[in-house]
Amino acid sequence: MDIHISGFIVQLRSLDDHSPLPGVTLGDIGGKFGSGAYNSMDNGVLRFDHVRIPRDQMLMRLSQVTREGKYVHSDVPKQLLYGTMVYVRQTIVADASKALSRAVCIAVRYSAIRKQFGSQDGGPETQVLNYKTQQSRLFPLLASAYAYRFVGQWLKWLYTDVNQKLEAKDYSTLPEAHACTAGLKSVTTSATADAIEECRKLCGGHGYLNSSGLPELFAVYVPACTYEGDNVVLLLQVARFLMKTVSQVAAGKQPVGTIAYMGNIQHLMQCKSAVNTAEDWLNPAAIKEVFEARALRMAVNCAQNISKAPSQEEGFSELSPDLLEAAVAHVQLIIVTKFIEKLQEDIPGPGVKEQLQKLCSIYALHLLHKHLGDFLSTGCVTARQGALANELLGKLYAQVRPNAVALVDAFDYTDHYLGSVLGRYDGDVYPALYEEAWKDPLNETVVPDGYQEHLRPLLKQQLKLSRL
Amino acid sequence: MDIHISGFIVQLRSLDDHSPLPGVTLGDIGGKFGSGAYNSMDNGVLRFDHVRIPRDQMLMRLSQVTREGKYVHSDVPKQLLYGTMVYVRQTIVADASKALSRAVCIAVRYSAIRKQFGSQDGGPETQVLNYKTQQSRLFPLLASAYAYRFVGQWLKWLYTDVNQKLEAKDYSTLPEAHACTAGLKSVTTSATADAIEECRKLCGGHGYLNSSGLPELFAVYVPACTYEGDNVVLLLQVARFLMKTVSQVAAGKQPVGTIAYMGNIQHLMQCKSAVNTAEDWLNPAAIKEVFEARALRMAVNCAQNISKAPSQEEGFSELSPDLLEAAVAHVQLIIVTKFIEKLQEDIPGPGVKEQLQKLCSIYALHLLHKHLGDFLSTGCVTARQGALANELLGKLYAQVRPNAVALVDAFDYTDHYLGSVLGRYDGDVYPALYEEAWKDPLNETVVPDGYQEHLRPLLKQQLKLSRL
Numbered sequence: 018m019d020i021h022i023s024g025f026i027v028q029l030r031s032l033d034d035h036s037p038l039p040g041v042t043l044g045d046i047g048g049k050f051g052s053g054a055y056n057s058m059d060n061g062v063l064r065f066d067h068v069r070i071p072r073d074q075m076l077m078r079l080s081q082v083t084r085e086g087k088y089v090h091s092d093v094p095k096q097l098l099y100g101t102m103v104y105v106r107q108t109i110v111a112d113a114s115k116a117l118s119r120a121v122c123i124a125v126r127y128s129a130i131r132k133q134f135g136s137q138d139g140g141p142e143t144q145v146l147n148y149k150t151q152q153s154r155l156f157p158l159l160a161s162a163y164a165y166r167f168v169g170q171w172l173k174w175l176y177t178d179v180n181q182k183l184e185a186k187d188y189s190t191l192p193e194a195h196a197c198t199a200g201l202k203s204v205t206t207s208a209t210a211d212a213i214e215e216c217r218k219l220c221g222g223h224g225y226l227n228s229s230g231l232p233e234l235f236a237v238y239v240p241a242c243t244y245e246g247d248n249v250v251l252l253l254q255v256a257r258f259l260m261k262t263v264s265q266v267a268a269g270k271q272p273v274g275t276i277a278y279m280g281n282i283q284h285l286m287q288c289k290s291a292v293n294t295a296e297d298w299l300n301p302a303a304i305k306e307v308f309e310a311r312a313l314r315m316a317v318n319c320a321q322n323i324s325k326a327p328s329q330e331e332g333f334s335e336l337s338p339d340l341l342e343a344a345v346a347h348v349q350l351i352i353v354t355k356f357i358e359k360l361q362e363d364i365p366g367p368g369v370k371e372q373l374q375k376l377c378s379i380y381a382l383h384l385l386h387k388h389l390g391d392f393l394s395t396g397c398v399t400a401r402q403g404a405l406a407n408e409l410l411g412k413l414y415a416q417v418r419p420n421a422v423a424l425v426d427a428f429d430y431t432d433h434y435l436g437s438v439l440g441r442y443d444g445d446v447y448p449a450l451y452e453e454a455w456k457d458p459l460n461e462t463v464v465p466d467g468y469q470e471h472l473r474p475l476l477k478q479q480l481k482l483s484r485l
Numbered sequence: 486m487d488i489h490i491s492g493f494i495v496q497l498r499s500l501d502d503h504s505p506l507p508g509v510t511l512g513d514i515g516g517k518f519g520s521g522a523y524n525s526m527d528n529g530v531l532r533f534d535h536v537r538i539p540r541d542q543m544l545m546r547l548s549q550v551t552r553e554g555k556y557v558h559s560d561v562p563k564q565l566l567y568g569t570m571v572y573v574r575q576t577i578v579a580d581a582s583k584a585l586s587r588a589v590c591i592a593v594r595y596s597a598i599r600k601q602f603g604s605q606d607g608g609p610e611t612q613v614l615n616y617k618t619q620q621s622r623l624f625p626l627l628a629s630a631y632a633y634r635f636v637g638q639w640l641k642w643l644y645t646d647v648n649q650k651l652e653a654k655d656y657s658t659l660p661e662a663h664a665c666t667a668g669l670k671s672v673t674t675s676a677t678a679d680a681i682e683e684c685r686k687l688c689g690g691h692g693y694l695n696s697s698g699l700p701e702l703f704a705v706y707v708p709a710c711t712y713e714g715d716n717v718v719l720l721l722q723v724a725r726f727l728m729k730t731v732s733q734v735a736a737g738k739q740p741v742g743t744i745a746y747m748g749n750i751q752h753l754m755q756c757k758s759a760v761n762t763a764e765d766w767l768n769p770a771a772i773k774e775v776f777e778a779r780a781l782r783m784a785v786n787c788a789q790n791i792s793k794a795p796s797q798e799e800g801f802s803e804l805s806p807d808l809l810e811a812a813v814a815h816v817q818l819i820i821v822t823k824f825i826e827k828l829q830e831d832i833p834g835p836g837v838k839e840q841l842q843k844l845c846s847i848y849a850l851h852l853l854h855k856h857l858g859d860f861l862s863t864g865c866v867t868a869r870q871g872a873l874a875n876e877l878l879g880k881l882y883a884q885v886r887p888n889a890v891a892l893v894d895a896f897d898y899t900d901h902y903l904g905s906v907l908g909r910y911d912g913d914v915y916p917a918l919y920e921e922a923w924k925d926p927l928n929e930t931v932v933p934d935g936y937q938e939h940l941r942p943l944l945k946q947q948l949k950l951s952r953l
Contacts, residue, residue: 032944035932045927050693050700052516062922143742150717214682214707222711225518232518232704239682243690249618335879338621389858394871400862411803454530459513464503476500 021088025074027068040068051236052227096188099195103179105245106202108173113205114165116238117212119374121159122425124216124228124439127421128155128437130222130446145423152414155219157383157426158212159417162377164203167359168352172198193274196258200348203248206241213238220439228453229439249341251350256319256340259347260293260333263320275351278309285313292402295409299374303355304381308350311388315343318395346391353381372420379413382406489556492544493535505823508536519704530756537808564656567663571647574670574712575640581673582633584706585680589627590893591698592684594621597890598907598914599689614889620882623687625851627682627892628844628886631644633673636820640666661742664726668816671716671723674709681706688907696921698905717809720816724787724808727815728801731788746777751783760870763877767842769825772849776818778865779856781804786863812860821849840888847881850874 029041037043042064049055060317072082079098126396128146135143146149217224217231242248262272262279271280278285279363290307292298319340326332333340356377364370385392385406392398398406417424432442438449460466497509505511510532517523537859540550547559577778581809594616596614613619647662685692685699692699710716730740730747739748746753758775760766787808794800824845832838853874860866866874885892900910906917927933 030932036938037931044923045925046694047922047925048520048695050695052520055693056927062919087785149802149805150721150809154717207765218710218716221715222708223712225523225708226514227516227518240690240693242686243693247689248686249622253618334617337617338879339875341618348781386858390856390861390871391853393858393861396868400864403858404860407807411806451530454515455512457513457515459524463505464498468503472503 021080023080025070026074026076027064027070030146038068040066042066046410046417050239050351052233052393054233054237055240069159076195096191097183099191100180100183103194106198107169107176109174109202109241109245110165110198110205111169113209113241114162114169116234117158117165117209118162118217118425118428119435120213120231120234121155121162122428122430123435123437124219124224125159125421125425126441126444127220127223127439127446130444139263146418149411149414151219151411154215156379156414156421158215159421160380160383161208161212161374161425163373164352164356165209165238165454166381168205168355170354171358172201190274192258193272193276196255197275197351199246199251200255200344201351202246204252204345204348204352207248210235210239210242222440223450226438226450226453228438229448230435230440233436246327252341252344253337255344255347256337257333259316259343260320260323260340261299263316273292275354276347278350279313279316281309282313282317285310286317288397290398292398292405295405295412298382298406298409299378301360301377304378304385305354305357307385307392307397308346308353308381311391311395312343312346312350314395314397315339315346315391316441319343342391349384349388353384356380372417372424375417376424379410379417382410382413388408489548491548493538494542494544495533495538497531503717508534510534515713518707520701522701522705523708560587563658564659567652567659568648568651571644571662571666574666575637575644576669577709577713578633578640578666578673579637581677582630582637584702585626585633586630586896587675587898587903588681588684588702589623589630590896590898591626591903591905592623592687592692593889593893594912595688595691595907595914598912614886617879617882619687620886621878622683624847624882624885624889626683627889628848628851629658629676629680630845630896631841631892632820632824632848636669636673636823639823639826639874640669642676660726660743661740661744664723665743665819667714667719668723668812670714671719672816672820673815675716678703678707678710690891691907691918694906694918694921695908696918698903698908701904702747713844717776720809720812721805723812723815724805727784727800727811728788728791728808731784744815746818747781747784750776750785752779754785755866758866758870760866760873763873763880766850766874766877767846767847769828772846772853773818773822773825775853775860775865776821776849779859779863780811780814780818782863782865783807783814783859786809810859812814814856817852817856821852824848840885840892843881843885844892847878847885850878850881854878 028038029043030037044062044063046060049058049060072084075082077094081089081091083089125146125286128151129144131145132142133145135147175194175197179191182190183190213231213235216258217229217235220229220231223229246254259276262276266272266279266282271277285306287308288310290303292303297303297356319336322336322339323329323332326335360370360374364373385403387397389398389403393400393403426442432440435441438453439446441449445473454460496506497511498505510530512530513524514528514530517526517528540552543550545560549557549559551557593614596619597612599613600610601613603615614623643662643665647659650656650658681699681703684809685697685703688697688699691697695701714722727744730744734747734750739745753774756774758771758778760771765771787804790804790807791797791800794803828838828842828845832841848859853866853871857866857871861868861871894910900908903909906921907914909917922928
């Protein structure tokens with residue numbers, strides 16, 4: 018017997034009274050993370066017992082079943098199926114930017130309102146947005162929100178491009194497009210989920226309130242790390258593609274698209290960054306070179322270590338933790354590159370490009386700082402150059418600070434959409450927090466439910482005991 | 486007017502009918518993260534309007550108000566107040582270990598039950614616990630659960646020791662004990678919150694179900710990052726203590742307790758790790774040396790950069806992101822050291838110490854890998870030594886794998902306490918998941934509520950339209 022996966026449309030419930038049809042057992046799968054938004058999703062339990070599906074309810078665009086009951090394999094290349102995947106993952110990357118910019122908008126606005134400490138002489142306290150520690154956690158996330166927006170726009174273009182080529186039966190760029198979207202889905206959703214939580218923590222105790230909007234944003238967003246391809250599994254697919262590309266490059270083939278930099282292997286394997294002052298890191302070419310060198314060297318390093326294993330598959334499995342890191346390095350390079358390319362376009366509005374350039378530098382250099390071990394151990398950056406990058410980051414935070422609120426206002430989210438008392442456009446947070454508190458069901462009565470039945474007998478009894 | 490913070494006990498509600506007393510407005514603060522556990526906490530709104538508090542309701546152990554209304558400052562040293570802080574934070578560290586080991590127990594057990602992919606030839610699929618990527622994410626968390634347990638035990642001893650010294654009016658070790666507990670509270674709670682989420686993701690889509698026990702564990706645990714001292718603020722206190730110690734060491738003073746290593750400044754500032762093979766990293770002395778060198782060099786580096794600033798305070802503020810990292814390095818050293826010291830004790834049970842030694846190496850080396858940038862840029866470790874550490878980690882994961890389930894069983898949690906269908910001791914996960922699903926309120930009726938009112942009119946109307 019031949020086993021395939023095929024799609025069917027099956028009627029589950031009666032159109033008269035909505036009861037399940039004979040042989041169909043179905044129900045909801047159970048409560049999920051968060052205050053409720055995901056509980057209305059139709060993740061369910063479904064079982065069939067002797068249910069016959071008529072032939073014409075099979076999705077037969079590709080494989081088919083004949084009237085005689087014969088399964089006919091599609092002669093359409095498998096690759097065509099990837100087109101839809103590219104589409105779905107492209108929308109997920111766009112959504113990552115949306116969710117992240119929502120969280121960042123709330124955290125930046127509230128950090129400009131909230132004041133704490135910082136005055137020894139009785140003067141007003143300091144806006145928490147002025148603290149370097151707050152900036153160093155928040156501004157890289159602001160930069161990431163913009164970075165994901167731009168890479169999302171580019172992915173939309175890529176999908177169109179892939180589709181046009183598919184229609185012309187040109188499948189040559191499909192593996193690269195597939196690896197690229199899989200990797201971007203993985204990296205942007207993982208980082209966004211973490212970032213929403215970080216934004217929540219950056220709002221202090223008030224971020225823990227449902228009325229901050231952040232807890233539910235996290236609970237609704239974080240499944241993106243698991244659905245449409247678990248993020249670790251997707252990175253391993255990217256890694257597999259990278260290993261293939263390394264061996265093709267070694268065989269003299271010229272890679273295309275986001276992987277084209279690997280063709281520059283001679284230079285990238287031995288180059289050393291020429292950065293000499295902190296400001297040298299403002300040069301996009303200097304950034305691009307080290308991100309390319311890091312990604313390529315990590316991939317080549319993995320390929321060399323795999324080749325020492327008894328078999329290719331054993332080597333791949335043994336080195337999979339390293340391969341994940343190599344895949345992340347490759348994907349981060351793509352995001353940095355697309356941000357840089359975006360800034361080579363015309364961008365209207367006085368000073369806008371300048372602000373975005375600062376965010377681009379922050380995005381790239383915070384990654385360089387976070388993954389400094391990669392850059393140092395692959396030898397493309399020295400410890401001194403790493404310290405210079407860090408020094409520049411501090412300066413860039415100070416430069417972004419005056420425009421931080423404008424940079425989140427630019428997302429143009431309404432208060433209704435943000436759904437956060439902390440992230441209000443008018444900044445009138447505290448009266449709103451107070452008002453929101455009174456809406457708590459526990460506040461419907463002045464004396465809480467249960468006092469008469471449980472608390473009063475307990476209190477009265479204790480009083481009696483203490484009188485003994 | 487002199488302003489102080491003092492504690493009072495104030496009656497809020499009538500003992501007769503529980504209604505708020507005159508002048509008191511109070512209510513719940515609003516819904517919070519999670520399915521509900523935190524909604525029953527008494528975080529509330531409280532306002533007083535002309536409420537007089539009798540003098541004897543002030544907590545007057547230290548400062549006092551005389552019958553004549555005069556505020557008398559306490560002559561008890563301020564430091565005494567820190568004793569309670571040390572106590573509270575010590576319990577928080579112990580709780581971190583408990584919460585983390587609960588999450589790890591669920592994830593390890595489920596990873597041994599869940600199978601996926603890995604069979605090309607029709608054989609059984611692979612237990613996900615056998616995947617190197619799963620091991621490299623999960624086993625460092627297992628090791629952390631043990632590490633936090635041991636450092637928690639030691640902190641309990643420290644609290645007793647501090648208290649005895651306080652009673653003997655010896656305040657000399659208090660600043661060190663304070664910095665140490667503040668830092669441990671910060672590092673262990675941040676890492677635990679992240680780790681619970683990671684364990685949830687390691688359970689795939691099922692980790693998202695409330696019945697996995699993980700969503701609520703996270704929502705109930707994560708406030709620990711904010712309460713009893715926000716984790717970033719606490720690290721800055723540690724950093725301030727480190728900067729003070731560096732200058733005292735420079736002045737020839739010998740530091741004590743967890744900071745004693747800083748006295749060894751001559752050696753630690755210039756030593757280079759002698760590690761030459763992967764197995765050399767099994768030597769606790771080799772580990773301790775590089776963690777000490779890294780922590781000290783990061784602190785000294787910060788101190789030097791601060792001294793270049795126009796003022797001490799400006800420098801501290803400007804460099805605060807770097808100071809956070811130096812503080813984390815110091816605290817990680819403490820945890821690694823206490824793990825190593827624990828293993829120098831007698832540990833009963835055949836083979837138990839051996840297993841714990843592997844976990845200790847995993848704990849230290851995964852930190853070395855994660856913060857490789859620190860170790861490389863401070864120059865105590867070379868890129869090759871870093872790669873050897875990584876190589877050894879892979880071998881250690883393979884050695885821990887056969888005992889992984891036993892190592893979480895050793896926490897001795899009942900199924901009732903774990904509250905997770907995925908983490909059941911008997912491993913009978915799937916029938917339990919199925920049974921749990923049917924308890925969903927949505928499954929109380931076969932046809933969901935609202936069908937008659939909303940769905941049926943919609944469906945019937947659409948049918949009519951399609952017949953036009």
